[in-house]
Amino acid sequence: MKKDIIIAGVGGQGILSIAATIGTAALIGQLNMKQSEVHGMAQRGGAVQSHLRLSSEPILSDLVTKGKADMILSMEPMEALRYLPYLGQNGWIVTNAKPYENISNYPPLEEIYSEIRKYKNHLIIDADEVAKELNTSKSANIVLVGAAAQKLGLDFNLLEAALRQIFIAKGEDVVQANLAALHAGQDIARG
Amino acid sequence: MQKLLLLGDEAIAQGAIDAGMSGAYGYPGTPSTEIIEYIQRNKLALERKIHNQWSANEKTAMEEALGMSWAGKRAIVTMKHVGLNVAADAFVNSAISGANGGLLVVVADDPSQHSSQNEQDSRFYGKFALVPVLEPSNQQEAYEMAYSGFELSERLGSPIIIRITTRIAHSRSSVYTREKLPQNQIRLPKNREQFILLPSISRQRYQVLVNDQIRFELESDESAYNIFYPGKDKSWGIIATGIAYNYVMENFPDGCSFPILKISQYPYPTKKIRDFVNSCDQILVVEEGFPYVEEGLVGIMGNPKIHGKLDGYLPRTGELNPNYLAKALGLEDAEGPAVPSVLAARPPAMCPGCGHMDVFRAVNVVTQKYGDIRSFSDIGCYTLGAYAPFNSIETCIDMGASITMAKGAADAGIHPAIAVIGDSTFTHSGMTGLLDAITENTRMVLIISDNSAAAMTGGQFSPAKEEQLEKICLGLGVHPDHVRTIKPLPKSHQDFVQMLQEEVDYDGISVIVARRECVRIIDRRMSEKAAAKKKSE
Numbered sequence: 001m002k003k004d005i006i007i008a009g010v011g012g013q014g015i016l017s018i019a020a021t022i023g024t025a026a027l028i029g030q031l032n033m034k035q036s037e038v039h040g041m042a043q044r045g046g047a048v049q050s051h052l053r054l055s056s057e058p059i060l061s062d063l064v065t066k067g068k069a070d071m072i073l074s075m076e077p078m079e080a081l082r083y084l085p086y087l088g089q090n091g092w093i094v095t096n097a098k099p100y101e102n103i104s105n106y107p108p109l110e111e112i113y114s115e116i117r118k119y120k121n122h123l124i125i126d127a128d129e130v131a132k133e134l135n136t137s138k139s140a141n142i143v144l145v146g147a148a149a150q151k152l153g154l155d156f157n158l159l160e161a162a163l164r165q166i167f168i169a170k171g172e173d174v175v176q177a178n179l180a181a182l183h184a185g186q187d188i189a190r191g
Numbered sequence: 192m193q194k195l196l197l198l199g200d201e202a203i204a205q206g207a208i209d210a211g212m213s214g215a216y217g218y219p220g221t222p223s224t225e226i227i228e229y230i231q232r233n234k235l236a237l238e239r240k241i242h243n244q245w246s247a248n249e250k251t252a253m254e255e256a257l258g259m260s261w262a263g264k265r266a267i268v269t270m271k272h273v274g275l276n277v278a279a280d281a282f283v284n285s286a287i288s289g290a291n292g293g294l295l296v297v298v299a300d301d302p303s304q305h306s307s308q309n310e311q312d313s314r315f316y317g318k319f320a321l322v323p324v325l326e327p328s329n330q331q332e333a334y335e336m337a338y339s340g341f342e343l344s345e346r347l348g349s350p351i352i353i354r355i356t357t358r359i360a361h362s363r364s365s366v367y368t369r370e371k372l373p374q375n376q377i378r379l380p381k382n383r384e385q386f387i388l389l390p391s392i393s394r395q396r397y398q399v400l401v402n403d404q405i406r407f408e409l410e411s412d413e414s415a416y417n418i419f420y421p422g423k424d425k426s427w428g429i430i431a432t433g434i435a436y437n438y439v440m441e442n443f444p445d446g447c448s449f450p451i452l453k454i455s456q457y458p459y460p461t462k463k464i465r466d467f468v469n470s471c472d473q474i475l476v477v478e479e480g481f482p483y484v485e486e487g488l489v490g491i492m493g494n495p496k497i498h499g500k501l502d503g504y505l506p507r508t509g510e511l512n513p514n515y516l517a518k519a520l521g522l523e524d525a526e527g528p529a530v531p532s533v534l535a536a537r538p539p540a541m542c543p544g545c546g547h548m549d550v551f552r553a554v555n556v557v558t559q560k561y562g563d564i565r566s567f568s569d570i571g572c573y574t575l576g577a578y579a580p581f582n583s584i585e586t587c588i589d590m591g592a593s594i595t596m597a598k599g600a601a602d603a604g605i606h607p608a609i610a611v612i613g614d615s616t617f618t619h620s621g622m623t624g625l626l627d628a629i630t631e632n633t634r635m636v637l638i639i640s641d642n643s644a645a646a647m648t649g650g651q652f653s654p655a656k657e658e659q660l661e662k663i664c665l666g667l668g669v670h671p672d673h674v675r676t677i678k679p680l681p682k683s684h685q686d687f688v689q690m691l692q693e694e695v696d697y698d699g700i701s702v703i704v705a706r707r708e709c710v711r712i713i714d715r716r717m718s719e720k721a722a723a724k725k726k727s728e
Contacts, residue, residue, distance in 0.1 A: 010537065023363065027196055036362035040221030040306030040648065044572065046539030051362075061441035062362035062434070065513040066526040081534050087527035102540065107533045115531045171725065 001031070002055040003152055004064040006083045009075030010100045011043035014141040017166075018073065019050045021145050022154070024162035026054045029155060036062045045102050047079055073148045075141060076100045077112045077124065093119055094148045094189075096140065097126040123147060123189060130184050139181035146185020156186065193368045199359035200225035202330040202366045203267075203297055206337030208235055211372040213264035213292075214242035216252035218619065219648035220271030221306035222360035223299035227269055228649075239374060242266075245645075245652050248590070248619040249274035253281040253296070260294040260350075261386055263378030265341045272300040272311050277590065277620065279316070285350050286320040287388055287396045291380040293341025294350040296322075299360045302480055303510040306357075306647075308570075308587070310508065312480035313354045317457055321400050323407050324352040324457040325416065326433035330364040332416070332455065338369055347407065349400075356479045358510060359434050408458045416455035417463060424448040427520065428471025430464065432484060434511075435477040441513040442522055459484055468496070475499060475519060479511050540575055546707035547573040549679035550640045551583040553687040554609060557695060561607060566638075567600065569593035569621075571613035572647045573640050584611075591620030594637055598628045601635045607695040608635040614660060615645040615653040622663060625700075629668040632699040636691065639702065640679070642709035650712045664702045673701035680707065 005022070009015040019035050026033045031054050038048040051064045066085045074080035074095040087093070093116055099109055116122050125147055127140040142163070149159055160179060167174045197205060204226045207215065215230045217223065230236045231243045242259070246252035249270040256268035270278060275298050282296060298316070301307040317324035325340060327333040336353055344351045384392050411417055422428075427449040431439045436453045452467045454460070468474050468488065476485040476499035485499040498504040504519045505511065517524035541548055550573070554566050568574060568584040569592060577584040586596050593610040601608035612621050617639050628635060639660055645651040655663060664674045673694060677687050687705070694701040 011539065023196070027365065032365070033196075034362055034364045036358060038305070039224070039361050044539035044542065044575065044647075045537075047537040057444075059364070060437040061513050062358050062364075062437065063512050065441060065517075067514075067524070069527070078534060079537075081531055084528045084530055085526045091527070103535060103537055105535050107535055111533045115533060119528075170722070 002057065003053070003071070003154075004069045004088075005052040005148070005152070006064055006069050006072045006086045007050040007052055007074070008072060008079040008083055009048060010079065010102065011045050011048045013075040013100065015048060015050055015075055018075070018141050018145055019052050020166060021142065021159065021162050022052060022054070022149070024165055025154065025158040028161050028165070029158045031056060032059050034059045034062050047082055049083060071148060071152060073144060075144065077109070077116065078107065081112065081115055087119075090121060092121040092123065092148075092151045094123045094125070094144060094151060096128065096144060097124045098128045121151075123151065125185070125188055127185070130188070131181055134177065134180050134184060136177035136181055139178050142178045142181040143185040146182040147189040148185075150186045150189035156182070195366050195368060196363055197330055197334075197366045198225055198361060198363050199327070199330050199333045199355055200299070200361070201229045202333040203337040203353060203355070204229035204233065205366065205368060206334040207265075207267050207295065207341075208233055208241065209368055209371050210338045210341050211265055211374040212241055212267060212341070213374050214256060214259045214266040215269065216242065216246050216256045216266065217269035218246055218249045218252055218274060219645045219651045220274050220299070221648055222301060222357040223269045223271045223274070223297065224648045224651070225360070226267075226297060228651075235371065247654055249278035250281050253278035253285070256294060257281060257285050257288070260290045260292040261380065263292045263380075264375045265293040267295040267297055267337070269297045270299070271307065272298055272313050273307060273309065273589065274298070275313055275316055282316070282350070283320045284388060286322045286400060287393055288386045289348045289396070289400070290344050290350045292375050292378070293344040295337060295340045295344060295353055296350050297337075297353045297355070300354060300356045300480055302356055308589070310480070312483060313352060314457060314480065314483045317352045317354070321404060322349050322352060323347065323410065324354050326354045326455045326457070327359060328434050328436045328453070328455055330359065330362070330366050333359060334366045334368065336416075343410070347403065347410065349403065349407070354433070356434060356510070358479070404458065408461060411456045411458055412460040412462055414456040414460070417460050418453045419463065419467065420447070420451040420453070422448050422450035425450060425471045426473065428452070428467055428474050429477060430454065430467065430474060430484060431477040433479055435479045438511050438513045438516045439477055442517050442520065454484065459487065464488070472496065473498060475504060477505065477511065477516065482507075538578060540578065541572060542710050544710045545572070546642060546679040546705065547576060547640050548581070549681060549684065549687065549707075550611060550638055550705050551576045551581040552684060553679075553691050554583050554611065554638070555581065556688050557691045558607060558609065564605065566609045566611045567593045567597040568610070569612040569616050571616050573611060573613055576611070590616050591624050594621050594624035595627065597635050597637070598624065598633050601633050606634065609695070610635065610637045612637065612639055613646070614639055614641040614643060614655055617660065618653070618655050618663075622667065625664065625669070625702075626667050628700045634698050635700055636694045637700070637702045638691075639704045641704055641706040642712075643706070644709045644712050646709045646711065650709060650715065660704050669700055669702050673697060673699065674704070675701070676704045676706060678707050679705040
C-alpha cells in the first residue's frame, strides 16, 4: 500500500490538522509515513501545502514526485489547481467548494470549478456548509478527510482512533463532533 | 527505545536531550525554530533543567553555548543559515579555541528561500572554520547525529556543525530513540589557555586545528554516515549528499543499478570519493544547496566526467526534488497537468487587524509629500509591507539594517529617512546601529513597530517588555523629547501622522515606539483561556 497526497490550502485553514489526522491514523496502523509542511513567512495568509506520504514500505523522499500524487486534497478550490503538476494519471482532486478570497484578483469561481471538473476523478464538497449543518463549523477540514479517506480506501477504524487520540483532551463532545464530520464526508464521497 | 513521530528539527532536539545536553541556545529563525521550541516543552528537558531560553541573537547564543562547553557540559546552539553570519565571529573563533564539553552548532539552510533572503550553504562555513559537518538525510539520522555528535565533538575537541535544510527540518517521520545518557559534570579544559585567543596562543591553536584536519578527514573516511553502495552499471556513479540521497533513491524503488556514494559527514572523504570517481564512467553529484562537493571535484581545471549543478544537469538554484533527478539521469519523468492560467498568485500578507499596517498607513501619508521614497525596513512580518496595497518598503537586507541603512541614506542627503523595525529585531541587532545615529545625531526617524513578540516565526519571546524599549533608547542617548510612544490603531491614524510629521521635521534622531500586541498572540491567548475554562468546568 502506498498513498501520496498533496494537502493544499491557505495559511490558517487547518491543513496541518488534516495532515495530523491522516498521519496519526497511519501511525496507529503501523504504516510508514513522511509529512512535510510549511512554517514561517508563507503561513501568513499565503498559499500553503503539505506533502503527505503513507506506505507499507520504507519511504525515501519527503516530497511527492510530480505526476505521482494519488490525491490533491484542498481546503480551497483555487488552491487545488496550484498543485496539478503533482497529480497522477488516475489521481483524485477532492476540494472544499468555498473560496477564500483574501486577494483582490481572485478569479471567477465558475472558471475554477470548470477547471476542476475537467478531471474525471474530482469531488467538490461544500465542507463548511456540511460542518455547519452538523453544528461543528470548526470541523470542515475533517469532513474533507472523511471524503478523501473514502476515495483513497483508507481504514476508517484507524481514522476514528486517530480523531479520538487527537481530540480527547478537548472532551468527548469534541471527539463526537469530529467523528460525525468524518462520516458526513465519507457519506458524500460514497455518493 | 521509543518510537516517536518527529519533525527533523524535533529529532535533533530529542537526540540532544537524550545525549545529556545541559543547554540549548538560539534565536528563532525559519526553519530552525522548532528545535528549541521542542526543548522548551519536553518533559525530560524540563526535569533536567536544560537551559532553553531564547537568546538576544545568534552571536550571543553561540557564545553562551561556548561558555557551557568551556565548563565541560554539552550544549547546542541553533539558528537559520543567515543567523550563522551573525554568529560567525564567535563560531569561526570557536574552531580555534576548540570545544571542551560537546558543542553542536545546528544550522538550518533554506534552499528555495521559502522564508529567507538567500540560499547560502552552511557546509562552506564548516570548511571555512575547519570544523566537521554532519548532514542528515532523514529524521532518524538527524536524531543519531545529535545524539552521537556530542561524543564526536568531545573526542575531536572541536565544535561540530549539523547542517539541515528546510525539507528535513519541517518534515515529520518516525524516529526510534536511544538510551538516555546522564548530563556531564563541570569539568574545566585541561589546557586552561586554549580559550584565550591572544596571538601567542591562537597561533599554536590554529596550528593544532590545521594538523587536526587529517584526523577529521580520517573520521569522515571511516564514518558510518558516508556509505558506498555498489552497483553493476558503472556508466553512471552518483554522489549524493544529505537529503539529496532520498531524491535519487525515490527514482529507484526496486534498487539502483548505478553505484552510489552517500556523503553525510565532512570534511568530505577524499580517498573514498577519489576511488569512487575512478571506478565509474560519469559522475552525477547531487547536493541540496550549493555545488560544494561538485566544485571540489571539478576544480579550476575542469573535469568532463563530473556532472551536476555547474553544467546544468541539475538546477543551480532552489530545492531539489525527485523529478529533477529523473531528468538528470534520463529516466522517465511525467509531470501532471500544467497549472491553468486562471490561477492567481496568493502571496503571504499581514493578518487582518495587524498593527504593522497602521504603521505603514502613517508612513505612506507622511512620506508622499516628499516624493516616492517610503521607508527602510527589516526582517519580520512587517517586511510584507513591501507588497500592495502598502508598497511602503525600500529595503530589507538583514537583521537591523533598517536603522543603519536609513542612517547611511540620511548621510547621503535623503529626507525623510524613516526606519521601520520590529521589537525583537531591534534588540537582536538594532541597538548598536541606533548608537551610530545617536553619536552623530543623524536626522532620521526610527519607528519600532512593537508587537511584543518574534511574530513571524510563531510568536516567540521578545526580550524587551513594555516600556523597556523606550528605556533602551533613552539609555543609549536619544533625547527624551524625541522618544515617543503611540498605539497604532485605525482610530489613532491622525495622531500617528501628526507625531511622525513632527519627528520628520526634527533635525536629529527620534524614535517612535508603535506598540500593539500581535493579533495572533491575542487570539492564541484567548483560545488557551477558553480551553482552560472548559477544562475546569
